[in-house]
Amino acid sequence: MAKIKFLLQSKSENSQIYIRVSISQKVSIKKKTGFTINSKDWSETTGLPKQNNPENKKLSNNLKKLDPFVIGNLNNDLAGGVLIDAYWLENQINNCFKRVVKTDTGLLINHIQYILDNANTRKVRTNGGVKIGLSKETIKNYTVFKNIVLEYQNTIKKQIQFIEITNTFVDKFTNWLVNTKKYSSNTTGRELQILKTVCIDAEKNEILITPYSKTIQHFGESDKDRYIQTLSFEELQQIKNTDYSDLEQLKEFKKTNPELTKNLSLTPETLDNARNWILIGCEIGQRGGDLLKITNENIRYKGGNMYLDIIQQKTNKSVTIGIIAPHVIEIIENNLPKEIPHQKLNEYSKVVCKLAGIVEVVKGTKLNTETNRKELGNYPKHELIASHCFRRSFASNYYKKIPTAVLIGITGHSKESLFLTYINKREDKDSNADLFMKFYEDLNKDKTPEMKLIKNGTND
Template structure:
């Protein structure tokens, strides 16, 4: 929890207050508020130590106390809003104070000098300051994939706006509807992807608003969204056995087979999976485990080394390959293994450069996500969800269940099976 202290440093009877903002061991900022008051409000004649709040022995002192308590509340609200989003520094604190005291002329001049008012130029500004933006891991700096998202968004908006530049203040409900319609109906992008881009626009506008740029009153109603994945592709235990028992001549496919099976028994994202080596294996209290720190979340997870996993790496770990090659090779692994059940799904069309719904052979729909999803799905109903999540690193059960696409029917079936199992 952050804390704020007001300090009267001057020996003069009338001087500005200094504000100190503290948070854990991360933040310790001092700044001149340029808010003047009397020294006598802050010191008791019997005690030389400064009071936390001014004495309220007169109307003027009461007004000072009321003002600084409101200022505290204003800064705390901004802090809670921005702590996980941007860097909290002196510039941030100065802006909070200036906004509170409505120092408009200063704020407008500063905003005009530092921040562009049109959307695409502000995205460029946001990308430039990406290393200073607080990320979800608690550090600073946006990921490369996140920066790429904003670069793609900038390209989309340049095409969408044509010659007429869209300003920050133009982002309202009408803009939202037109942009989504253009992305989905004209450009033929998936609804979920369009919603993701709209969410990125909202992020940009919120940042602009924080820095003093005027936004549309309807901005609060402009929201991005995610769509539920209706076509979740997993390998069943029988299909995993088929792959296990299939012989491959090419070394590249033998290696990809190892990674694929290894992933189905460890439940990790491909970015973590392909970085696991023998150095990640440790003996803890007579239990052999794999220990990794997940790249996306920064979580430390411990994965039990199952007998099936030991068998896969009994003759050595697979050698490292790129995510792209892994994606390509496992399609061939599944095709040769006979994973060809006709399955509903979305497949990328090279001609239209879009993912298109259809009925395809299952091996065509295989991607790196299949490892983690197969692990979750095949263990669901057999092991408690919290145990599966402790291995995968999912933060909430809602996210976990959405990831494997379980329905109310699945929960009812699981309930019935466990109910009668416990009765016996």
């Protein structure tokens, strides 16, 4: 049975009080409690401060509080396979008295904060070399991860040390993310990937980590479990041809669709504006944040052709899109839509699509506002349309019609495998071979056939 003992290691007027936990005859760990006392006020008989003044009585009560706290957690963690060492004991002391150790670099939460504090000067590798500063999206992901770790620490009632991030820890953390937080496979996999990244970064900063933490496996949804929504060329034509100018129809629609139209101003102008963003978005293949920032300054002409030059916010990549669809050229030149908040565009897009008759019931995931979690089910398609569908629509509609390398150059994906995952397609090697043969035929179709000399086997 484990035993707790408090002791001093000096005879000074300001002696540190230590706690020693004896787990067995051969295994014991010892740490400073953070409390100090004049050695003359220490009782070797009781192993506690003498009860000769109010201050010593209070100190004695604190130590008596720590004793059962450590023993209780020790029993639980031994049963759970948790590593019991000096780091563990230090965490118990800090948690018992609710101390925050802001200077301890061995704490996971502190290194996440270190990354956030230095976000604007961190070096990031890109396809073009190295850039300085984390993107807004990356900073957001680290901030979310930090809050998740803080919540998990509150659940397990201890601060997480890097040295504790073992296979057992990751299994428990994964179980909590999936079963308690109800996170999807994609979200859980992303948080585990960030955990692994933080551990590797900590080691680069000479912080001791476990070998396992560098091999943490992250995951996502399998192809059969992924449901993406896109707007086909036919559906885009429906949206383009729908008349949104009937005010009586809009009033009736708002009345019969209160949830869909809540907090929206349904006017011909607002719906035309959203429709134009949809039509442009499905033709240029950019993220919603980049789409909504397009102005006349992004437009240029060369040889009578229209081009859009965009620097993607997420990746800092510079991409150029050639605009050839007549209806999109007309919108950009004569009726460039006004910027609206990203979330508003998502809300208006659902209305635009329903009014256009895009109401087929499809399988997909939809946010449950009560649980704040996405739920898989069968829903009318318009309810699942948002700005991220525009970029996927572009990629899906033009896949196999335009060489994948050209599409990747427009969407900004770093490699073909990511692009194919994005549109939920497997690599089609026959398609690549077919494209090669088609291009080969096009290259050689105007060439004059070469005359060949055929020998007849004689000297004549």
